[in-house]
Amino acid sequence: IKFQPKVALILGSGLGDYAETMQVEETMEYTEIEGFPVSTVAGHKGRFLFGYVEGVPVVAMQGRVHFYEGYPMQDVVLPVRLMGMLGAKIVMLTNAAGGVNFDFHPGDLMLITDQITTAVPSPLIGPNIEELGVRFPDMSEAYSKELIRKADEIAEEKASKVQHGVYIGTQGPTFETPAEYKMFRIWGADAVGMSTVPEVIVANHCGIKCFGISVITDLGVEGKIVEVSHEEVQKAADAVQPLMAEIM
Ligand code: HPA
Numbered sequence: 102i103k104f105q106p107k108v109a110l111i112l113g114s115g116l117g118d119y120a121e122t123m124q125v126e127e128t129m130e131y132t133e134i135e136g137f138p139v140s141t142v143a144g145h146k147g148r149f150l151f152g153y154v155e156g157v158p159v160v161a162m163q164g165r166v167h168f169y170e171g172y173p174m175q176d177v178v179l180p181v182r183l184m185g186m187l188g189a190k191i192v193m194l195t196n197a198a199g200g201v202n203f204d205f206h207p208g209d210l211m212l213i214t215d216q217i218t219t220a221v222p223s224p225l226i227g228p229n230i231e232e233l234g235v236r237f238p239d240m241s242e243a244y245s246k247e248l249i250r251k252a253d254e255i256a257e258e259k260a261s262k263v264q265h266g267v268y269i270g271t272q273g274p275t276f277e278t279p280a281e282y283k284m285f286r287i288w289g290a291d292a293v294g295m296s297t298v299p300e301v302i303v304a305n306h307c308g309i310k311c312f313g314i315s316v317i318t319d320l321g322v323e324g325k326i327v328e329v330s331h332e333e334v335q336k337a338a339d340a341v342q343p344l345m346a347e348i349m
Contacts, residue, residue: 110162111165111192124154132147163182169295201290206317207319216301233306267292270295279321286321
C-alpha cells in the first residue's frame with residue numbers, strides 16, 4: 102500500500118464509528134491478508150482504513166481480535182507490530198471496560214494512565230524478536246504522559262469531564278464475578294476489560310508510544326453490579342462516541 106501512517110488507531114467494541122470522521126483514502130479487509138487474524142465478535146468489523154484525520158496520516162483498525170477468541174497471543178499483537186512496521190509512531194487504543202472505581206459512572210471516559218498485565222499471559226513469552234526490541238522491555242511509562250496531558254487539555258477546552266485510571270486486562274470471555282471486581286480494585290485497577298494490555302506491551306517493546314481511552318460501560322462496584330451483556334456494553338459505548346471522537 103502506498104501510504105505511510107504516523108498514527109495507528111485501534112477502535113474497540115461499539116467504537117468503530119470514529120472512522121467516519123476520517124478522510125479515507127483506502128481500505129483493506131483483514132480477510133484479504135493471508136494469515137491475518139479476523140475477529141469473530143459482533144460489533145467488531147474487520148478492516149484497515151488508511152486516511153487522514155486533520156491532515157495526519159492514520160491507519161485505523163475497525164475491529165481487533167482478542168485472546169478469548171482462541172488466537173495465540175502472537176496473533177493478537179501482530180496488527181500492532183504490522184502498523185509499527187508501516188511507520189506508526191503512536192498507537193491510540195479504545196475499549197469498553199467495567200469500572201471498579203467507586204467514583205466512576207457508566208458513560209464515563211477514562212484516560213488510561215497505566216495497566217496491569219497479571220491476569221493475562223504476556224505476548225512477549227517465547228524467543229525475543231531482537232529486530233523489534235529488547236528481551237526485558239521497560240514499562241515505566243507504558244502510556245505516554247505527554248499524550249495524556251494533551252487529551253486533558255482538549256477535554257478541559259470542551260468542558261468535558263474525563264476520569265483517569267489503571268486498566269487491568271483479563272482473558273475473558275466472562276465478565277467478572279463480584280469477587281473478581283473487588284479483587285481487581287484491591288490490586289489497584291480502576292477499570293477492567295478484555296483487550297488492550299497485550300497490544301500496549303508489544304507497542305512498548307518496539308518503541309511505539311501508547312494512548313488509551315476506556316468507555317466505562319458498566320460498574321463492578323458493590324451495590325451497583327447488574328447483569329452485563331455484550332449488547333448493553335455496545336450500546337453504552339455507542340452513546341459516548343462523540344466525546345471520544347473529540348479527544349481522539
Ligand atoms: N468486564 C470486562 N470487560 C468489560 C466489562 C466488564 O465489566 N465491561 C465492558 N467490557
